[in-house]
Amino acid sequence: MSSELILHHYDFSNYSEKVRLVLGLKGLTWRSVEIPPTLPKPDYIPLTGGYRRAPALQIGADVFCDTARIIEELERRFPDPTLYPGPDPVAQRAFIAGLERWTDATLTRNTINYISCEHADADRFTPEFLTDRAALLGKPEPGLAHRKAAAAKNLAQLRPQLHWISDILHDGRTYIYGESMSLADCVIYHPLWVMDQLAGERTTIIPDVIREWMERVAAHGHGSPISMTAHEALNVAASSDPLPVLPSQALAGDPALGETVSITPTDYGRANPSLGTLVSIDVQRMALQHRNALTKRVTVHFPRFGYSVRKREE
Numbered sequence: 212m213s214s215e216l217i218l219h220h221y222d223f224s225n226y227s228e229k230v231r232l233v234l235g236l237k238g239l240t241w242r243s244v245e246i247p248p249t250l251p252k253p254d255y256i257p258l259t260g261g262y263r264r265a266p267a268l269q270i271g272a273d274v275f276c277d278t279a280r281i282i283e284e285l286e287r288r289f290p291d292p293t294l295y296p297g298p299d300p301v302a303q304r305a306f307i308a309g310l311e312r313w314t315d316a317t318l319t320r321n322t323i324n325y326i327s328c329e330h331a332d333a334d335r336f337t338p339e340f341l342t343d344r345a346a347l348l349g350k351p352e353p354g355l356a357h358r359k360a361a362a363a364k365n366l367a368q369l370r371p372q373l374h375w376i377s378d379i380l381h382d383g384r385t386y387i388y389g390e391s392m393s394l395a396d397c398v399i400y401h402p403l404w405v406m407d408q409l410a411g412e413r414t415t416i417i418p419d420v421i422r423e424w425m426e427r428v429a430a431h432g433h434g435s436p437i438s439m440t441a442h443e444a445l446n447v448a449a450s451s452d453p454l455p456v457l458p459s460q461a462l463a464g465d466p467a468l469g470e471t472v473s474i475t476p477t478d479y480g481r482a483n484p485s486l487g488t489l490v491s492i493d494v495q496r497m498a499l500q501h502r503n504a505l506t507k508r509v510t511v512h513f514p515r516f517g518y519s520v521r522k523r524e525e
């Protein structure tokens with residue numbers, strides 16, 4: 212039974228970068244499977260049961276979707292060094308979860324929208340990529356006049372957020388929480404980092420105090436990735452059994468264990484839900500199992516926050 216960590220990701224994916232930083236902070240060795248940034252993803256979707264977004268962490272025949280669920284699992288398996296080095300790790304975890312809602316939703320949306328309008332001619336924005344993202348977000352592809360206005364609008368939203376980050380760092384601290392890097396650094400870093408990746412150059416709007424902190428964070432690296440093909444990863448799933456599932460504590464209105472369900476992001480990517488049999492659910496997390504010829508039986512894990520679960524009529 213393989214317990215190797217297999218990360219399915221791609222280079223300029225900011226959510227993948229969040230997880231890569233966690234792997235670096237913990238000094239882990241992992242297998243790296245490069246997935247396409249646009250649909251179709253024929254070697255990835257058989258693992259996730261339909262979910263298209265990046266990244267996912269595969270361990271044998273268990274697949275963890277969404278950075279929140281992936282990072283929870285990494286902290287559980289590899290608690291040392293911790294992602295929550297403060298005096299009260301339980302409270303710190305909750306505060307960072309709140310912080311992450313800001314950076315994953317608003318900050319990421321503003322940095323990506325700003326850069327894709329301001330640097331619309333960057334190599335990264337191929338027609339294929341833009342069409343895929345317009346469909347993913349359910350929006351039309353913007354014309355040139357609209358782009359200029361949207362860049363200005365997003366920059367106006369971005370500036371106050373950059374000030375918040377500069378203010379956190381104004382006393383010369385090394386990391387967001389002081390002397391030790393924590394998950395707070397990873398969750399603020401990735402939406403800023405992605406601007407340079409998409410523009411293909413160093414973005415000028417990031418102030419020096421933030422740039423210097425970003426360099427300290429990046430210096431922790433990504434751990435030790437060893438590449439793996441998508442085909443090898445599918446074979447790992449097919450030759451492993453899923454781990455025993457977590458005990459359940461369903462809420463009123465939840466589907467029953469054993470029912471066929473769909474698990475769908477509540478924000479974007481709703482056209483690509485995961486389908487399977489509900490095997491575990493509690494207030495924070497849920498999991499379904501599916502099987503196909505490529506993977507055999509696989510358990511796919513999601514956080515409860517940001518995903519809805521519904522019974523499907525067969």
Ligand SMILES: N[C@@H](CCC(=O)N[C@@H](CS)C(=O)NCC(=O)O)C(=O)O
Nearest residue numbers: 224225226248263264265277278279
């Ligand atoms: N809440 C998710 C968001 C994941 C996400 O949106 N990832 C982006 C890449 S950075 C994505 O999947 N974009 C569409 C795609 O790659 O197919 C998480 O934390 O993992």
